[in-house]
Amino acid sequence: MTRVSPTAAVTAGIMFGLAGGLVAGTFLMAPSLAANPAGNVGDKLTVAESELEVASAQANSADSYIADIAEDTVRGRLAGKPVILFTTPDVNEEDYGHIEWLSKIAGAPSVTRVKLTDTFLTQDSAEPLKALAASTLPAGVQLSEDNRSVGTHMGELLGASASTAPTTLTSGEQPEGEATAEEPGEGDAGDVESAADTDTETQTAAEPVSQEERTLVFGALKEAGYIDFEGEVPASAATVLVTGGSDGRDDSFRVTQYVDFARALDASGLPTTVAGRLPAAGPDGLIGRLRTNQKDALTVSTVDSIDRFYGRLATVLATVEQVGGGSGAYGSADKTDAVAPA
Numbered sequence: 001m002t003r004v005s006p007t008a009a010v011t012a013g014i015m016f017g018l019a020g021g022l023v024a025g026t027f028l029m030a031p032s033l034a035a036n037p038a039g040n041v042g043d044k045l046t047v048a049e050s051e052l053e054v055a056s057a058q059a060n061s062a063d064s065y066i067a068d069i070a071e072d073t074v075r076g077r078l079a080g081k082p083v084i085l086f087t088t089p090d091v092n093e094e095d096y097g098h099i100e101w102l103s104k105i106a107g108a109p110s111v112t113r114v115k116l117t118d119t120f121l122t123q124d125s126a127e128p129l130k131a132l133a134a135s136t137l138p139a140g141v142q143l144s145e146d147n148r149s150v151g152t153h154m155g156e157l158l159g160a161s162a163s164t165a166p167t168t169l170t171s172g173e174q175p176e177g178e179a180t181a182e183e184p185g186e187g188d189a190g191d192v193e194s195a196a197d198t199d200t201e202t203q204t205a206a207e208p209v210s211q212e213e214r215t216l217v218f219g220a221l222k223e224a225g226y227i228d229f230e231g232e233v234p235a236s237a238a239t240v241l242v243t244g245g246s247d248g249r250d251d252s253f254r255v256t257q258y259v260d261f262a263r264a265l266d267a268s269g270l271p272t273t274v275a276g277r278l279p280a281a282g283p284d285g286l287i288g289r290l291r292t293n294q295k296d297a298l299t300v301s302t303v304d305s306i307d308r309f310y311g312r313l314a315t316v317l318a319t320v321e322q323v324g325g326g327s328g329a330y331g332s333a334d335k336t337d338a339v340a341p342a
Helices: 004-027 029-034 041-074 093-105 126-136 150-162 211-223 252-267 286-292 294-299 309-323
Strands: 083-087 111-116 168-173 199-204 227-229 238-242 272-275 301-303
Touching: 041 093, 041 309, 083 093, 093 111, 093 238, 093 309, 126 150, 126 211, 150 211, 150 252, 211 227, 238 252, 238 309, 252 272, 252 286, 252 294, 272 286, 272 309, 286 294, 286 301, 301 309
Parallel strands: 083 111, 083 238, 238 272, 272 301
Antiparallel strands: 111 227, 168 199
């Protein structure tokens, strides 16, 4: 009998307790401070700070225990399934390192990091990318003409190239009565339209992409400065987009490209998980926007709080779930199904 199931059950229980403790420790203090304005606010603040210190210490202890049992929880659960970890420029390297380590412990035969660069995020990069794609597209693969954002085209190109299933072309379908989002400050120029927060449909288009075609696509994008990676990119991989902690309020264009990118990866047939720190789960953040869109929430898995070990562990468990055909929203923010997959 495997050790994974009971350990995972224990871990899930601890995670629930941890999340509940964090929420209670943070929000139960507010009423005590505001309930009696005429009272001794200084004393109340001292008590609240003391309670927060205790809650924080307990959370740290629980997270430390989760770190101790993380290896046993994931061991062998990604056996035979390579993983591609896409990272955004603002990713925390410690967060990334632990997710990479746990993916290897889980048995992934290869874990390849592909860095999305700032070139990928410039507002005038759509046309150069389209021109590059025209010379490197695998046979039968076609980029969307309806959703022409850089994120959409990058996700379609990399997703189709990394898949061994029959490649797909993605066409956008704009919900009735909803205008297509545009770049901030671009008005109706329309050169880089956003696919974020719209629905998509996929159709089978061609035969599986060969290793030679995959190498050509990834190599050309690297040479053009859109991505950076080392080694050979595996086929038929589970994919994780690991981001930082941006709440998206000051850079909606950047977040839109990430949303489009994740959506296009998922539409290509690759198991797709997006993981980041808690602020990214806010309403304007990458994770928050994916969770708000009903269709995305049913297909793309999301994990917040990856600065905590329970979030890092949840990322790998969510990847396992994606490989098995499931999805979910995990972490300690709003709109989650649980702290981690059971």
